[in-house]
Amino acid sequence: MALAGRATAAIGDGAHVPVLVIGTGYGGSVTALRLAQAGVDVHMLEMGQAWETPGSDGKIFPNTRTPDYRSYWLRTRTKQPLSNFLGFPLDKDVPRHAGILDAEEFAGITVYQGRGIGGGSLVNGGMAVTPRREHFGSVLPSVNPAEMYDVYYPRANAELGVNHVDPAWWETVDCYQYARVGRKHAQRSNFAFTLVPNVYDMNYMKQEAAGTATKSAVDGEILYGNNHGKKSLPKTYLARARATGRVRITPLHRVTSVTRAGTRYAIVVEQLDTSGNVTATKTVTADRVFFAAGSVGTSKLLTKLKATGALPNLNGEIGKGWGDNGNVMCGRANHLWDPTGTVQTSIPTAGIDNWAAGGAFAEVAPLPTGIETWASFYLSITKNPNRAQFTWNAAANRVDLSWQTAWKQPSITMAKTIFDKINSKEGTIYRTDLFGAYKIWGDHLTYHPLGGAVLNKATDNHGRLHGYPGLYVVDGALIPGNTTVNPFVTITALAERNIERIIAEDL
Template sequence: MTDPRRRDVLGLAAKGALAGIAGAGIGRSGGGAALAAAASRTHFRALVIGSGFGGSVAALRLGRAGVDTLVVERGREWPVLPARPLFGSPTRITDTMFWFRRTTRWPGMLPVPVTPAPGVMELSEERDLDIACAAAVGGGSVVYTGVTIAPPRRFFERLYPSGLPYDEFTGKWFPTVRAMLRAAPMPRDVYDSAPFTHSRLWDRQLAHARMTTRPADSTFDWHVVRQELARTLPPSATIGESDFGCGTGAKRDLTRTYLPAALATGHVRLRALHEVRSVGRRRDGGYSVVVRRLGEDGATLGTTEFTCDMLFLAAGALNTNRLLVAAREEGRLPDLPDTVGTGFGDNGDQVNLRSQPLEPIGPAQGSPCASTAFLPTGFGLPIRVENWVLPGFASLPATATFAMTVDTDHRGSFRYDPSSRRVVLADWTREKSAAAARAVLAFSARVVEANPGTLPVTVNTLHPFTGHPVGGCVIGRSTDLEGRVKGCAGLYVVDGSLLPGNVGGANPSLTIAAIAERALAGIVAAGG
C-alpha cells in the first residue's frame, strides 16, 4: 500500500505548489515537541551536501534504503507562486538573481548594481574563467535549460574509465534518470507557436548548412508551457526566462521529482539556507560539517556543527573542490588524495549569436531548447550545438547557440591560497578556452555561409564563461567507480566533480545523475 505521506508530498510536487518542501522533511508527527526535536538534531547516519542532481539522487536512494539522512543546501527554496514573479532575468534584474554579488555579471548582460543576497546563481570570477553554479533547493535543475541528453558512445568511452560500460548506462542508468525527470522533446504544437519562431529558424539555418538537428529531450513541463501560450499563466518560459529560474513552474526541476520522493521515504530531512563552511574527520572516524545558517535576506543567523558516519559531497564541481581542497590543506582531511582538485574542465562551453535582419522572430523568444546537433568532425573539435536564448538579445533579429566541445586536453587545478585561506582555480588561461572558441566560430561561419543575409554577432561578454563546471575529483582517479574517495572510508563524491573535465559532447545533468544512480546502487548494496 502506498504511504499516504508519500502521496501527499508527491501530490504537492505534481501541483507545482512546493512551498514547504524543506519543512515536509523536518518532522512527521507528534506536534510541536517532535518538530522541535527533529529541527535540533545534529547527528545523522548520512549527510548530503547539496540538493542538485547528484545530491537528490543520493537522498532518494539512501532514503529508500532506510538510511537516516540529512541534506543541507546553501540556497533558498523557491516555491511556485504564479501570482507574482519569483525570479529575475537579464531583462528584469532583481537582488535575488545572484549569490552575494554587488554587481551583475552574465553573458550579454550589462553590469548593474544589486544588493548582496542569497540569490539563485553564484558567478565566481576565477582566473580567466567565469564559473556559474546554482544556489537553490534543487541545485542546477532550477537554473539549467532542461536539456537531458547523453554523450555519444565514442566520446564517453574515450573519456571515462573502462569500468563504466556505456551499454550499462544506455540500458539502465540513463533510462532510470529520464523516467524520474520525465524528460520529453518539445511537442509539435509548442514548436509551431510564435515564441519558438527562433527555434524553427535555427533548425532551418542548420539544415541549409547540411547539419542534421534532432529534438532535444527536455525537463520543461509542456503542460505549463501550453498554459503560458494560452495566457492562463503569466509568461515565463515563453519569454526566455530560464537562466535564473521560471516563476510559473514551467521547468520541472528536482523539487518536483527526486526531492519530494526522497522526503516521502520518511528517512530524509532537508535544510535550506545552510551553507557549509568546512568539512573534516572526527576522532571517532565520522565526519564533521560546519554550516552557516542564513536568513532569506542573507543575514547570518548562527553556525551549527553536524556530524555523520557517511558524508556525500554533492555541492557541484566548484564548491565540492573548494571544501575538499581546503580540508586537505588545513589538515582536517589530511589523507585526501593529491589528485583531488585536479582534472577540472569547462566542458568546452561557448555562446554564439547570428543575426538575420530579413527574418524577424518577434519581440520575445521561448527559452526551452527545441533542437540539438552533434558534429563530430569539421571544426577542429567535436561539437554539440543547441538552440538557445539570450534574453538580452530577444528583441533583436538574432538566433543564439549554446555549444559544448569535446576537449580532452585542457584542464585546470584548484589550489589553496594560504594568505587568503581560499581555494581558487589557479592555472586556467584563456588559451585553454581558445580551441573551443575556434570550433564554435568555424561552425557559425559555415552556417552564415549557407544562409545569405545572415551575419555573425559578437556577444557582449569580456570573459570566458562556463555554466557546466566539471571535474576536480575525477572518477577512477580520486575516487573508485562508485564515488568512494580513495583512502577516506565513509567519504563520497556524487556530483559533477566526478566527470573528467568534459562530459563528452553533452550537457552534464543526465550523466551526473546516471553516475550517481550507479554509485548509490553499489554503495547501498555494499552497505557503504
C-alpha cells in the same frame, strides 16, 4: 505541480545524523532518495535558500529580463552572461542577497551555478541530453557503457521527467521561430540538426502559448528560476525523497569543514541569513558524508580540507581534471528577412551536431528580450582538451582555479567549424555587441563545470573517496571535464549507478 513538503527545522548544533549530504543538486538528490528508500535517514545541507516564499511581486522567481535582489548570489551588481546589447552594458546594482544564480569568479573564468534547494536545476535550461553512445568512452572511461545505457540513463530520464516537444507544434508556434531559423541555416550548410529533450513540461508550454495558462517559459523565465512548467529537482527527486519521511533539508547552511572524529565525521556548518551574514556556526557529526556541492563546491571543499590537514589522507588527484565542458557562446546577425521573433520561449529544444567532424555541439539558444533582434544565439559545447586544477591559496585563505582565458581558443576554433560555414553560406556576420563592445565570443564563462574529484582517480570507481571510508563524491566533480552534450542527465545517471552499489556493499 506544487512543491512537496517544506524545509524542515534547521539542523541543531551538536546533532548526529547517520548520513549527511552536502548540497541539493542532481547528485545529492539522487543520493538522498535512494538512501531513504533503503531505510536510511538522511539530512541534506544547502547553502542557498529554499525558494518556497513569494517576493513582493507575488512571484517566487524574477524574470530573466528584470533581474532583482533575488537573482544573484551575494553580489551588489548583476553579472549577466550576455553583458551587453547593441553595445550598451546591461548590468545594474542590486542589494546583496542570497540569490539564485552564482556567477563565481576565478582568475580566468566565471562559473555560473544555481544556489538553493535543487541546485542547478533551479536555473538551468532543462536540456536533458544523453550523450551518443559512441562518445561515452571519452565521458567516463572507467564506466561500463552497457550498464549506463541499459539501466541508469533510462532510470535518470524517467525520474527527471524528461519529455519531448511535439514536432508538429514546434513547426508552427511563434515562440520557436528562432529555433526554426536556426534549423534552416544549419541544414543549408549541411549540418545535422536534432530536436533535444527537456525537463520543461511541454504540455504546459503549449497552454502558455495558447494563452490558457500563466506564461512562464514563453515569458522568458529561466535564468533566475522558473515559476511554472520546469520540472526542477524540488518537483521530482526531492519531492519523492521528502515523501519517504526520511529526508530532512536545512537551507542557508554552508559546510566549511569535514574532519575525522573517531569512527564518525565532524562537520562544521555556517548558518547564513538572506544577506549572506553568518548568524551561527554549528558542529554536527555523521557516520557518512556525501559531497554533492557541485563540481566547484565539492572540489573547493576537498582541496581546502586536504591542504589544511583536515583530511590529509585524500590522494593527490583531489582538485585535478576540471573542465568547462568546452562552453563558448556567440551570436549571428541575420538578414532583415530572417526575423527570429519577438516572443521566444526560454526553453531550448534544438542543437546542431558537428561533434564528430568539428568537435562542437551547438545549442540553438533563445534571446528572450521581448523585441525583434534579428539575432541567432548559440551555446556551443566543444571538445576542449584543456583541464585546470584547484589549489589552496593559504595567503588569501581561498581556493584558486588554474584555468586561463586563452584556454578557450580550441573551443572557439571548434565552434567556428559550424558558424563560419553558416555565415559564409548565408552571407551573414557574427554579432559583436553581446559580450562587450566589439567582442564576438562569450569565452569568459561556463554553465557546465565538471571534474575536480574525478571518478576512479580521486575516488574508487563508484565515488568512494580514497583514504576515508564513509566519505563519497556523488556530483559533477566525478566527471573528467566534458560530457559531449549538456551534463545533468549524465550526472544523474552516474549518481544512480554509484549509489546502487554503495547501498548494496557499504550499508
